[in-house]
Amino acid sequence: MQRSTFIAAIAAAAIGLTTMSAMARDRGPDFSALDADGSGEVTLQEMQASAQARFDGADTDGDGFLSLAELEARSADRAKARAERVLSRLDANEDGKLSVEEMQNTRRDPARFFDRLDADNSGGISQEEFEQARAEFRKRGPRLRDN
Secondary structure, eight states: OHHHHHHHHHHHHHHHHHHHHHHHTTOSOOHHHHOTTOSSSOOHHHHHHHHHHHHHHHOTTOSSSOOHHHHHHHHHHHHHHHHHHHHHHHOTTOSSSOOHHHHHTSTTOHHHHHHHHOTTOSSSOOHHHHHHHHHHHHHHOHHHHHO
């Protein structure tokens, strides 16, 4: 019994962290959606209810568990939504496709990216600069990769 309680507590904590992480990355519910009673404050119970709703949405067979297939489906849905946002944001001529030019007219321009990595302006990226950039990207988290 204690083991199942422990596992349930870990699952609840993971769901809560997932909700907070999603909110921090500007995904998931906004404040007004979390503030279910409109009080101007989000309570722990409201956050827990939001996390449970997200879990329930992913638990498509309703068995109270997330299977690999359900997790993969959730990831695929999120990847598709992200790709749609990228296409919508970058597709300057609205043809439903991204050209090299449309991709280069963003902050993801390889030249700009290279210049950021080449901290000493040597014209090359040393292993030290590479590792420093990797550490910085990890510190900033998923949000950097999503924008």
